[in-house]
Amino acid sequence: MIMNKIEISETGNLLVYKKGYTPDFVKKTIEEKKLSGMRIFAHLKEDLLDNLNFLGEFTFLEGLGIATRDEVGYDYYGFLRKLKNLKYLNLQNEGSIEIDLSNLTKLEKLSLQWRDKIVGLEKCAKIESLGLIAFKKEDLSLLSPLINLKRLIIKTSSIRSLNGIESLVNLEYALFGNCRRLESVIAINKIKRLAELEFNLCPKMKDIYELHVESLKYLGLIDCKETASLDFVKNFPALQKIILGSTNVIDGNLRPIAHLKEKFYAPKKHYRV
Numbered sequence: 001m002i003m004n005k006i007e008i009s010e011t012g013n014l015l016v017y018k019k020g021y022t023p024d025f026v027k028k029t030i031e032e033k034k035l036s037g038m039r040i041f042a043h044l045k046e047d048l049l050d051n052l053n054f055l056g057e058f059t060f061l062e063g064l065g066i067a068t069r070d071e072v073g074y075d076y077y078g079f080l081r082k083l084k085n086l087k088y089l090n091l092q093n094e095g096s097i098e099i100d101l102s103n104l105t106k107l108e109k110l111s112l113q114w115r116d117k118i119v120g121l122e123k124c125a126k127i128e129s130l131g132l133i134a135f136k137k138e139d140l141s142l143l144s145p146l147i148n149l150k151r152l153i154i155k156t157s158s159i160r161s162l163n164g165i166e167s168l169v170n171l172e173y174a175l176f177g178n179c180r181r182l183e184s185v186i187a188i189n190k191i192k193r194l195a196e197l198e199f200n201l202c203p204k205m206k207d208i209y210e211l212h213v214e215s216l217k218y219l220g221l222i223d224c225k226e227t228a229s230l231d232f233v234k235n236f237p238a239l240q241k242i243i244l245g246s247t248n249v250i251d252g253n254l255r256p257i258a259h260l261k262e263k264f265y266a267p268k269k270h271y272r273v
């Protein structure tokens with residue numbers, strides 16, 4: 001039975017799926033309300049779903065977000081092979097079942113929790129925005145084919161270096177959060193369009209002093225334990241904003257950032273401007 005009152009997700013401008021919604025109803029509602037797609041909370045008691053096979057009939061969808069706790073069956077995400085019109089996909093679900101992205105060649109924005117059984121990412125060459133959680137790789141070489149990528153967010157990852165990022169020549173924004181093993185970031189020097197770069201809770205970076213990005217306008221070194229000095233900021237001639245949070249500048253000299261329009265840091269007794 002179709003509910004008269006529809007619900008729209010707080011983020012993404014997506015229709016929240018309810019049991020009984022038919023493909024025709026969803027398509028009509030999306031068109032009338034000018035929505036971006038559909039959001040499914042498959043784990044909620046009132047709309048608990050045994051499987052997602054029915055989504056294979058929603059071939060018109062351009063945007064889809066899914067939240068679930070239980071993934072049942074070896075081909076739980078098999079419906080994705082039929083949704084060839086998807087431009088936006090959000091899968092923040094833990095699990096081990098294979099997710100095949102091979103047919104999603106129109107995808108422009110992808111956000112997901114990483115797992116070993118993700119295949120076909122290299123086929124999604126049109127992706128411009130990518131968000132990965134728990135990316136358990138040594139570096140970023142797996143992302144090298146995504147040459148149209150403009151925005152990259154990686155959180156809670158085991159990466160040790162950013163090798164592979166040099167292929168992402170169109171990258172404009174990059175955020176690395178809670179990457180506690182990250183040591184080498186020098187590969188970023190190959191990115192000529194990068195305007196915003198943020199490291200958050202990345203305490204082991206060794207070669208950040210060797211970064212030289214002329215296009216960079218914003219740098220975040222937020223809660224990254226410590227940095228010997230800020231002298232390397234001179235390597236970013238276009239820089240306008242820096243955020244340090246609780247990151248400790250060991251030599252206490254903040255003069256290298258005195259000229260910036262915006263600067264945010266936790267005051268410390270040994271700091272001098």
